[in-house]
Amino acid sequence: MGSEPRAWESVLAHIEALLVDGTLRPGDHLPAERALAVDLGVARSSVREAIRVLEVMGLVRTQTGSGPTSGAIIVARPVGGMQVLMRLQVAASGFPVEDVVSARLLLESSVAGDLADRASSVDVSDANDLLDAMDDPALTPVEFLALDAQFHLSLANASGNTVISATMAGLRSAIEGYVVAGLAGIADWPSMATRLRAEHRGVLAAIADGDPVAARTRIHDHISGYYRDAAFLPSTSAHPSR
Structure with a gap:
């Protein structure tokens, strides 16, 4: 029974x-x-x-x-229970967009730099697969941004640090919610999607080249640029340390 x-x-x-x-x-x-x-x-x-x-x-x-x-x-492959629980906890609390952006800039810049430092030993194949999926012109903006959020999580997963992965997984609902809300502030989505694709590829190129400064700078500019253009942030934003 x-x-x-x-x-x-x-x-x-x-x-x-x-x-x-x-x-x-x-x-x-x-x-x-x-x-x-x-x-x-x-x-x-x-x-x-x-x-x-x-x-x-x-x-x-x-x-x-x-x-x-x-x-x-x-938008993703199955992941561990810790990530699911963290995501549910963050989603239940809710955070101001400015706090989410600040956390992303600190965390993801560090992750990108670390991956570039260890370029010969990290696996970013999931990130590459997601970018290939995002090249599909039939994707709606919401679908594109869901894959975009998973791309950023895949870089955290590639770091091999379970706490970082769980933290990024926890922030995912907040990240995706704000980027989708930001669509209302973007007048030309096709141009934005083209730009985001190029920026994603640029981040991975810097990681593959073993260039931590470029990796940190590119992902910082990528994140802050979208929020700025979606009318969430002012036009000036500090760069990560070079």
């Missing part, structure tokens, strides 16, 4: 297996609810419950509406 998994848990296990083995990758959309329900022999309500859990875990982002951009898009 009670040992049989609930239907939504079976759906969750199925989707997680597809994520782990690479069948589903960041940037992919989940199959339609109806298709998953038929394939797995469960009710659509069970599929929706599993997707809600995946969204809380930070693995998918959902978008309402119809057409090819609706539904759930994969």
Whole structure:
């Protein structure tokens, strides 16, 4: 009694297996609810419950509406429970955008510099995969920014420091919420997306080149530039120490 998994848990296990083995990758959309329900022999309500859990875990982002951009898009692979708990704690508290930006500038500049210092021994393949997914012109701005947030988390994960990874995972909901809210202040999204793609590539190039100063500066300018242009920050912002 009670040992049989609930239907939504079976759906969750199925989707997680597809994520782990690479069948589903960041940037992919989940199959339609109806298709998953038929394939797995469960009710659509069970599929929706599993997707809600995946969204809380930070693995998918959902978008309402119809057409090819609706539904759930994969934004991350499964991660540890510590990251999930940290994210839920931060999301429940809420932080001023200025505090989130300041924390990001300190933390991510340090991470980028450290990765560049250890360029020959770090693995940033997840970050590269996410940038490839972000090159898809069919992505909506919200989908693009969900992948963007995961890109920044992937760099923290590449550091190998579990506390840094958990902290960035905890901030993710706040980060993504503010960057999406900032869309209202961006008049030309296609140009912004092109710029963000180039800046992401520039950060990874500095890391690959083993140039910590360039890595810190580029990620600092990338983060502060978006918030400034989205009308969150003043036009001046201090650079990290060279």
